[in-house]
Amino acid sequence: MDCPVCKNTMVEKDFGGVMVDVCANGCKGMWFDWLELSKLDETHEGAGQALAEALMSERVKDDGRDRIACPKCQKPMLPHLYQSSKEVTVDECYLCGGFFLDAGELKIIKESFMSEEERDSFVQSLINSDVPEYSEAIEDLQKNQERTQAIKKMTRFLRPSAFVRNIVNRNKT
Numbered sequence: 001m002d003c004p005v006c007k008n009t010m011v012e013k014d015f016g017g018v019m020v021d022v023c024a025n026g027c028k029g030m031w032f033d034w035l036e037l038s039k040l041d042e043t044h045e046g047a048g049q050a051l052a053e054a055l056m057s058e059r060v061k062d063d064g065r066d067r068i069a070c071p072k073c074q075k076p077m078l079p080h081l082y083q084s085s086k087e088v089t090v091d092e093c094y095l096c097g098g099f100f101l102d103a104g105e106l107k108i109i110k111e112s113f114m115s116e117e118e119r120d121s122f123v124q125s126l127i128n129s130d131v132p133e134y135s136e137a138i139e140d141l142q143k144n145q146e147r148t149q150a151i152k153k154m155t156r157f158l159r160p161s162a163f164v165r166n167i168v169n170r171n172k173t
């Protein structure tokens with residue numbers, strides 16, 4: 001699969017049982033497949049060496065960029081602000097439920113505290129996003145439910161944890 005930003009071939013990496021496509025030879029962006037996200041159970045979150053590496057990536061400026069196309073469906077992805085004050089954009093493909101994160105965005109998300117309330121409103125803003133080209137799929141109840149589940153799993157994967165804070169602190173010194 002080619003990276004939607006720089007077109008390099010992406011490499012599958014193990015994030016603690018969840019396979020994530022990483023643009024290892026290019027921009028270091030990350031692609032989260034809906035099927036992979038669906039494997040996460042209620043308590044699981046991203047882990048492992050691949051996650052540690054991803055957290056060391058330098059932030060890439062992605063503002064002003066045209067909409068990127070889903071690497072699987074080739075449909076335009078929908079950018080969402082993860083947390084307005086942090087200016088992190090999560091690109092979502094409505095059709096397949098996949099997400100793309102630019103290099104460095106995972107680190108910012110992991111480091112930023114988000115209350116349950118804020119996370120719920122982020123999830124709601126994604127679920128309620130109104131995109132004309134997606135209206136047909138929104139009427140498809142099953143697709144809509146799958147998407148809602150993918151969004152919830154995504155925020156679970158991104159959840160800040162003690163494990164990750166330890167890695168980040170270690171790498172600062």
Ligand SMILES: [Zn+2]
Binds near residue numbers: 005023
């Ligand atoms: Zn790339």
Ligand SMILES: [Zn+2]
Binds near residue numbers: 073075093097
């Ligand atoms: Zn897609």
